[in-house]
Amino acid sequence: MLTIPGAATRFCDGVSRRNFLRIGALGLGGAGLGQLLQAEAQAGIRKSHKAVINIFLPGGPPHQDMFDLKLDAPREIRGVMEPIATNVPGIQICELLPRTARLMDKLVLIRSLVGAVDDHNAFQCQTGRLARNQPPGGWPSLGSVLAKLQGPVNRAVPPFVGMAPKMGEMRWADAGKPGFLGIPYAPFKPDGAGMDDMVLNGITMDRLSDRRALRDNFDKFRHAVDNSGLMEGVDAFNQQAIDMLTSSRVLDALDIEKEDPKIRARYGQGDPKNRDDGGPKLMEHMLVARRLVEAGARCVTLAFSRWDHHGRIFDALRQDMPMLDQGFSSLIQDLHERGLDKDVSVVLWGEFGRTPTINKNAGRDHWPRVACAVLAGGGMKTGQVIGSTDRLGGEPADRPVHFGEVFATLYHNVGLVANQVTLPDLSGRPQYLVDGWEPLKEVI
Numbered sequence: 001m002l003t004i005p006g007a008a009t010r011f012c013d014g015v016s017r018r019n020f021l022r023i024g025a026l027g028l029g030g031a032g033l034g035q036l037l038q039a040e041a042q043a044g045i046r047k048s049h050k051a052v053i054n055i056f057l058p059g060g061p062p063h064q065d066m067f068d069l070k071l072d073a074p075r076e077i078r079g080v081m082e083p084i085a086t087n088v089p090g091i092q093i094c095e096l097l098p099r100t101a102r103l104m105d106k107l108v109l110i111r112s113l114v115g116a117v118d119d120h121n122a123f124q125c126q127t128g129r130l131a132r133n134q135p136p137g138g139w140p141s142l143g144s145v146l147a148k149l150q151g152p153v154n155r156a157v158p159p160f161v162g163m164a165p166k167m168g169e170m171r172w173a174d175a176g177k178p179g180f181l182g183i184p185y186a187p188f189k190p191d192g193a194g195m196d197d198m199v200l201n202g203i204t205m206d207r208l209s210d211r212r213a214l215r216d217n218f219d220k221f222r223h224a225v226d227n228s229g230l231m232e233g234v235d236a237f238n239q240q241a242i243d244m245l246t247s248s249r250v251l252d253a254l255d256i257e258k259e260d261p262k263i264r265a266r267y268g269q270g271d272p273k274n275r276d277d278g279g280p281k282l283m284e285h286m287l288v289a290r291r292l293v294e295a296g297a298r299c300v301t302l303a304f305s306r307w308d309h310h311g312r313i314f315d316a317l318r319q320d321m322p323m324l325d326q327g328f329s330s331l332i333q334d335l336h337e338r339g340l341d342k343d344v345s346v347v348l349w350g351e352f353g354r355t356p357t358i359n360k361n362a363g364r365d366h367w368p369r370v371a372c373a374v375l376a377g378g379g380m381k382t383g384q385v386i387g388s389t390d391r392l393g394g395e396p397a398d399r400p401v402h403f404g405e406v407f408a409t410l411y412h413n414v415g416l417v418a419n420q421v422t423l424p425d426l427s428g429r430p431q432y433l434v435d436g437w438e439p440l441k442e443v444i
Contacts (some may be wrong), residue, residue: 049153050343050378050414051293053141054301055286055328056125056164057350058172058278059308062364063372064356064393065317066094068111073392077356080314088383096321099329105383106332106341108375108443112387112396115403116352118367120308122174125349126301128407128434137180138424142410143299144178144185145433148423149416150298156247157296162187163285164303168277175301187301190254209426253295256287263287267330267366270323278306281320283327290334293344298414307350311361332376345378345413347406356394370396373406378413381444404437412439 062079064070069083069092083092086104093101093109100107116124123131126141140148143160150161162175178185231364256264281304289300304324309316328348335341353371354364370389376382387399411418411433419437422430 001169049298050294051345052146052299052378052410052414053289053293053331053344053346054125054142054299055346055348056122056172056303057305057307057324057348058167058169058303059120059306059350060352060354060366061350061372062309062313062317062330062354063111063309063314063366063370063389064354066097066321067109067372067374067395068389069094070356070389070391070393073356074077076358077392079358081317094321096317097325100257100332103329105333106336106376107379108382108386109385110373110375110401110406111385111389112398112400113349113353113371113373113403113406114369114396116371118352118366118368120169121171121351122303123171123177124351124403126174127179128403128437132289135180135429135431136183138177139417140179140181140185140423141176141301142407143176143187143301145411145416145423146298146414147185148181149421150414152296153298154249154296156249157253157292157303157432158188158250159294159296160185160187160297161292161297162189162302163288165191165279165282165285165303166274167279167303167306167397168274172277172279172303172306176299176304180431183422188250190202190250221320222338226298249295250292253297254288255277256284258290259287259291263330263334266308266326266333268323268326270327278308279303281305281323283323283330286327286331287334290331290338290344291341293340294338309363310365311356311363313354313358313363328374335377341377342379343377345380345410346376347410348375349373349406356392367394369394370400373401375406375409375443378410380409380413384442386440386442401440402437404434406433407439408437409439409443412444 065079065081069081070078071083082095083243084095084098084101085092086101088104091104091109093390117130119131121131127139128142129139143162147159150159160176164173164175166171175187175189252258264287267283267287270280270284272280272282274280285302289302290299303322304327307320331346335344350371351369352366355367359365387401388397389395390397408418416433418434419432423433425431
């Protein structure tokens with residue numbers, strides 16, 4: 001039995017499929033992966049390979065303790081973190097992010113991100129939209145849109161890969177949903193348990209060929225009795241499905257043991273344990289993300305640690321920020337060294353910010369009125385800060401940046417005009433990729 005992980009779902013027959021597609025004795029027919037590949041082919045394939053890496057910080061990272069320190073604010077707002085200079089004059093960030101500071105010329109800081117709601121959910125960071133008032137079928141994530149409109153770069157590599165690990169709060173582990181685009185455009189999820197399912201266990205290529213020959217005999221009969229023309233082209237899609245399932249391209253990308261040891265050491269070793277309801281700290285996922293886009297993925301999503309610190313926030317940040325600093329800075333450096341910085345866009349953010357005032361438990365609470373984000377790559381104009389907050393870090397002071405503007409920018413970077421391209425929802429109504437928002441003029 002060959003299994004390959006994919007999106008978990010419950011089908012109309014009531015049977016729950018656990019993150020994988022199976023190939024058994026007759027499982028190479030026209031359904032399943034063949035249908036997925038057919039849908040991708042109908043969407044068309046671009047020859048260029050632009051990509052997006054979306055790094056989600058679950059729980060709401062504290063903007064005023066990371067990228068927007070308020071030295072002139074009272075102590076109960078300012079906190080205990082000290083700023084350090086970056087390699088761009090006039091831009092300072094937290095002392096716990098020294099590696100990132102040395103790469104500031106390759107980054108764009110957004111200090112005035114607005115449009116969030118007080119809801120622990122990755123949805124807005126995956127779609128650019130609010131979870132309420134969705135169209136029939138729901139809003140699709142950016143990765144699903146790219147899979148639909150641009151298709152696979154390489155038939156052996158899914159265009160959309162979700163690396164978010166399991167967490168106590170599963171809304172934080174949302175790798176992105178396909179919405180009204182449907183299951184064929186859901187993220188491919190190569191979780192740890194699924195790694196062993198991506199090889200031909202006990203099935204030789206000769207045996208696989210025998211099974212294909214048997215299937216072909218059945219298909220000849222089906223072709224003979226089919227007058228609708230629906231069977232035409234099925235064999236081509238089955239061949240593509242076999243190419244994906246028997247190729248080592250994805251497995252190789254996921255295997256960081258094949259990476260240069262010096263590069264692996266640069267990213268560091270993370271902590272695989274879940275903390276409370278949050279996720280593990282896996283800098284290795286940032287390395288895997290780079291390997292996946294190199295292999296042909298168009299969008300890779302991942303989630304790093306847990307940032308919902310209502311108490312003892314500074315103790316938690318002293319543990320998490322150095323690890324984030326190491327993994328994130330290594331990814332940015334890696335992309336530049338490999339010449340991928342013009343084609344691969346990176347975004348780092350959470351679902352909202354945190355309160356200006358430190359609470360009685362030495363923590364910060366939810367604050368959707370303003371947050372921060374970091375952009376990199378994609379051929380953008382970097383080495384700058386967009387927007388600012390007031391003296392207390394509680395409100396945008398100038399140039400508010402909406403989630404939709406960031407998504408319009410990411411779509412622009414991969415060659416899509418977000419407020420012109422439409423996709424039909426389940427009612428047939430055309431929906432823009434982003435409603436009304438333009439790309440950030442400061443970076444394009």
